[in-house]
Amino acid sequence: MSLYGQCCRSISLTWGLSLAHLPSWTSTTEEIHRRGLWTMSAQRDFLIRVWSQVRRQLRANIAALTSPSPWSIGPPTSDLWSHRQYMAMARSLHIPHDTRQPVDPWRDLETAARTSLARAVDAYNFLEDSELSELAHRHAHHVAALVGGLFDCNIEYSDDTYWDVCRLTLMHSRWGMSAGFTATRNCSLCGQDIDYCPHLLDTRYDVTVRHDADGACNVCGSRSCSHTVGETVAAFPRSVMSEVQLHEVSWVSRPRDPLARFTKIELSQEVLRHGLGEDPTGRDVCCYRCLHPCSGFDHLPNRD
Numbered sequence: 001m002s003l004y005g006q007c008c009r010s011i012s013l014t015w016g017l018s019l020a021h022l023p024s025w026t027s028t029t030e031e032i033h034r035r036g037l038w039t040m041s042a043q044r045d046f047l048i049r050v051w052s053q054v055r056r057q058l059r060a061n062i063a064a065l066t067s068p069s070p071w072s073i074g075p076p077t078s079d080l081w082s083h084r085q086y087m088a089m090a091r092s093l094h095i096p097h098d099t100r101q102p103v104d105p106w107r108d109l110e111t112a113a114r115t116s117l118a119r120a121v122d123a124y125n126f127l128e129d130s131e132l133s134e135l136a137h138r139h140a141h142h143v144a145a146l147v148g149g150l151f152d153c154n155i156e157y158s159d160d161t162y163w164d165v166c167r168l169t170l171m172h173s174r175w176g177m178s179a180g181f182t183a184t185r186n187c188s189l190c191g192q193d194i195d196y197c198p199h200l201l202d203t204r205y206d207v208t209v210r211h212d213a214d215g216a217c218n219v220c221g222s223r224s225c226s227h228t229v230g231e232t233v234a235a236f237p238r239s240v241m242s243e244v245q246l247h248e249v250s251w252v253s254r255p256r257d258p259l260a261r262f263t264k265i266e267l268s269q270e271v272l273r274h275g276l277g278e279d280p281t282g283r284d285v286c287c288y289r290c291l292h293p294c295s296g297f298d299h300l301p302n303r304d
Contacts, residue, residue, distance in 0.1 A: 003116040004143045010109065015061045023050050025145035026138075029293045040292070047291040051149035058150065062105050110151045117143045121167045125258040128174075137294075144168035144290035155267065155285040162267040162280070168290045170262055173298045176255035177262075180248040188218055188238040199237040207235045253300045 012019045028047060037043045120143045124136040144167070147153065156163040164170065187197040189205060199205060209227045210218050217225050219235045227233060255261070273279050 148290035163264040183241040183244040204234040
């Protein structure tokens with residue numbers, strides 16, 4: 001939740017938009033119910049109107065704080081002021097910045113917000129069966145509303161096909177993939193079967209750093225790490241899989257890896273025509289689903 005909070009704090013403290021003027025998914029959902037907006041089109045028009053006002057104001061604030069004043073006297077200081085404002089945001093959002101590139105506060109704020117959404121969805125996938133699941137669910141809605149409301153979301157179009165790539169929408173489809181495979185687990189230190197080699201998993205051993213043919217470090221398994229080839233470090237043995245044979249991939253409601261979820265789903269032309277009233281034929285299609293009230297989860301049918 002911290003990155004989402006930092007985004008909101010940056011919007012308020014760095015760019016001067018009061019949080020009292022920033023809609024939330026809860027507030028817009030309550031207002032939709034209060035007004036009796038039961039059709040998707042009525043909800044969409046209301047949500048676009050609310051968020052468009054905020055987006056225009058935030059853009060105006062950023063422009064005002066990063067542009068020179070027409071009443072300034074002396075040499076222009078806008079570049080210095082713009083950089084100072086940007087760096088305040090970059091520090092709060094932990095954004096690495098190449099000083100050789102021009103700053104773009106809107107782009108970097110959007111990147112941070114979308115990263116926050118990805119983390120929120122991942123968190124829900126891990127917490128689905130815990131007492132924190134509803135909190136994680138609502139948090140994902142709040143982050144998605146901020147992303148969609150301020151920065152818009154388009155349905156992806158590639159290979160003559162429209163794809164649903166909305167992280168929030170896909171999160172509400174509670175299924176994923178689980179692979180059935182066999183493999184040999186070898187020790188990262190000696191290369192032998194880890195069940196029979198002399199190395200204990202809870203014991204550190206002095207290891208000479210080397211890289212395998214794929215460039216992976218024998219200490220941590222990463223292809224880009226701080227370990228130097230030839231140096232000796234203390235490391236725990238790891239399990240390294242080899243001779244992997246994939247037997248089947250199942251479509252399941254609870255994948256063993258909580259993150260083994262679909263990242264995109266094809267949208268049929270019939271569905272798009274029904275929702276849009278016409279065939280989009282390759283045009284950009286803006287999606288507002290993340291702003292709407294939650295319509296519940298989709299689950300795999302019970303096969304029993």
